[in-house]
Amino acid sequence: MGTMFISYLHHSTDLLYRAKALSVRAQKETKYKIRITYGGQNQITSILKGWLAGQKAMLVTTPTVNNLYGKAIAKALQNAGIDLSLKELDCTEESKTLSQAERVCAWAQEVGIDRKGVLVSLGGGVCMDIVTVAASLIHRGIKYLRVPTTLIGLVDAGIGIKGAVNFGNAKNYLGCYSPPSKVLIAPLFLRTLSEERLREGFAEILKIALVRDGALFELIENDGLALIDSRFEDLSVSAKLILQYSIFTMIDELKSNIYEDQTYERSVDFGHTFSPTIEVETQYKLSHGQAVSIDIALSTVLAHHFGLIQIEYRDRILSLMKRLGLPIYTRKLTATLCKKSLLRASSYRGGHPNLVLPTDKGKSYFVKDAALIDDEILDESIRVLAEVDE
Ligand SMILES: NC(=O)c1ccc[n+]([C@@H]2O[C@H](COP(=O)([O-])OP(=O)(O)OC[C@H]3O[C@@H](n4cnc5c(N)ncnc54)[C@H](O)[C@@H]3O)[C@@H](O)[C@H]2O)c1
Ligand SMILES: [Zn+2]
Numbered sequence: 001m002g003t004m005f006i007s008y009l010h011h012s013t014d015l016l017y018r019a020k021a022l023s024v025r026a027q028k029e030t031k032y033k034i035r036i037t038y039g040g041q042n043q044i045t046s047i048l049k050g051w052l053a054g055q056k057a058m059l060v061t062t063p064t065v066n067n068l069y070g071k072a073i074a075k076a077l078q079n080a081g082i083d084l085s086l087k088e089l090d091c092t093e094e095s096k097t098l099s100q101a102e103r104v105c106a107w108a109q110e111v112g113i114d115r116k117g118v119l120v121s122l123g124g125g126v127c128m129d130i131v132t133v134a135a136s137l138i139h140r141g142i143k144y145l146r147v148p149t150t151l152i153g154l155v156d157a158g159i160g161i162k163g164a165v166n167f168g169n170a171k172n173y174l175g176c177y178s179p180p181s182k183v184l185i186a187p188l189f190l191r192t193l194s195e196e197r198l199r200e201g202f203a204e205i206l207k208i209a210l211v212r213d214g215a216l217f218e219l220i221e222n223d224g225l226a227l228i229d230s231r232f233e234d235l236s237v238s239a240k241l242i243l244q245y246s247i248f249t250m251i252d253e254l255k256s257n258i259y260e261d262q263t264y265e266r267s268v269d270f271g272h273t274f275s276p277t278i279e280v281e282t283q284y285k286l287s288h289g290q291a292v293s294i295d296i297a298l299s300t301v302l303a304h305h306f307g308l309i310q311i312e313y314r315d316r317i318l319s320l321m322k323r324l325g326l327p328i329y330t331r332k333l334t335a336t337l338c339k340k341s342l343l344r345a346s347s348y349r350g351g352h353p354n355l356v357l358p359t360d361k362g363k364s365y366f367v368k369d370a371a372l373i374d375d376e377i378l379d380e381s382i383r384v385l386a387e388v389d390e
Helices: 002-021 041-052 063-079 098-111 125-140 151-157 187-192 195-212 214-230 237-255 275-281 288-305 311-323 335-348 375-389
Strands: 033-036 056-061 083-088 118-123 143-148 162-167 170-177 182-185 355-358 364-367
Touching (some): 041 118, 041 143, 041 182, 125 143, 125 162, 143 151, 151 237, 195 214, 195 355, 214 237, 214 311, 275 288, 275 335, 288 311, 311 375
Parallel strands (some): 056 118
C-alpha cells in the first residue's frame, strides 16, 4: 500500500513538473480538388450533383449570377434529389463585410446546415470570400465548394485557401485560411462577363505571367486581346492554355507556402502592395483588378528605375497593358499613397514591404528596404506612368 502511494506520488510530482512545459504539435493535411470543365451547364450541374449527393447544401450567389445561372443550377440539382437551398446575397466590394458573412451564417442556421452540411459559393471573388469566411466560422469550419464565375475567380480568388472581409479602413483585414473541399472551374461562365471584368482578370493573369511564367506572357501578348473580345467563347487552344497555365502556375506558387507561414517573400504579391490602398482610397471605385493593374504598372516602372529590367521590356509590358485596356495610372496615385502602402505591407509581411518587382521574364526581385523607394523615385515613376497613359 505504502509503496503504491509513493509511486503514485512520484508519478504525480513528475506529471506536475512536466505539465508546466507541455507542447502540442499536430498537423492537418491540406488537400482539395480543382476540376476544370469546358462543358456546358448540364456538365456543371452533373459534377456538382456528384459532389453534393447525400449532403445538406446551401448555395450562395449574387443577384446577377443568380439570374444568369444560379436559379437554373439550383433547380436542376434539386430536381436531381439534392437537398439544396438557394440564397441570394447582394454583395459588392463596399459590402464585403463581416455582417454579410454573418448573414450567410444566419441563413445556414435557418435552413439547418449542421456540421456535415456544405456551403457552395457561386460568383466572383467577393461572394466567394464572404462564403469562405462564413464556412470557416460555422461550427469552427464546415465544408464548402467554390464555383467561380469571374475571370479573377477562375484564375485566382477561387483556387487558393483564403477568405476575407474588409474591416474598418482596411481591405481584407479579417479573414481565414480555410481550404475549400472542391473547386469547379468552368470557363462557360465567362461568356456573360463584361469586357471590363474580363480585363480585370487579365491583370491577375499578367501578374502571374510576369513573375513566374515567361511563356504565359507571350501567350497573353499574342492572344489576350482576342480572348477578351470573344469572351473565351470558342475556347481555342490558346484560351485553354492561358487559363490552365495561370491556374497551374498560381497553385504551384501557392503550394509551398499555402498558409503564408514559410516566407514573407511571395511572388504572387506582385501587384498587391499598392493596390489595397488604391482600392481603399478610391472608396472601392477602382475595382480589385483595376487597382492590381495600376500596381503592376508602377512596379514595372520601379523595376526599370532600379535597373532590374531594360527600358524595352518595361515599355513592352506597359504597351501590352494598354492594348488589353488595363489601367496603368490614376490621379489618386501619389508618393504619399505609395509610402502608406509600403508601411502597411510591412505590417503584415514580417516587417519588410517585400515589394515584388519583375526582373527577367517570369522572374522577380523583392525590395526589402522601404527607404530605397523614396519620394523622388516614386514621383518620377508616377510621372512616367501619367505620361505613358496619355
Ligand atoms: N481569396 C483570395 O485568395 C482572393 C484572391 C484574389 C481576389 N480576391 C478578392 O476577390 C474580389 C474581386 O473579385 P471579382 O473580380 O471576381 O469581383 P466581384 O466578385 O465583385 O464580381 C464582379 C462582378 O461580376 C458580376 N459577375 C460575376 N460573374 C458573372 C458572370 N459569369 N457573368 C456576368 N456577371 C458576372 C458580379 O455580379 C459582380 O458585379 C476582391 O474582393 C478581392 O480582394 C480574393
Ligand atoms: Zn488579387
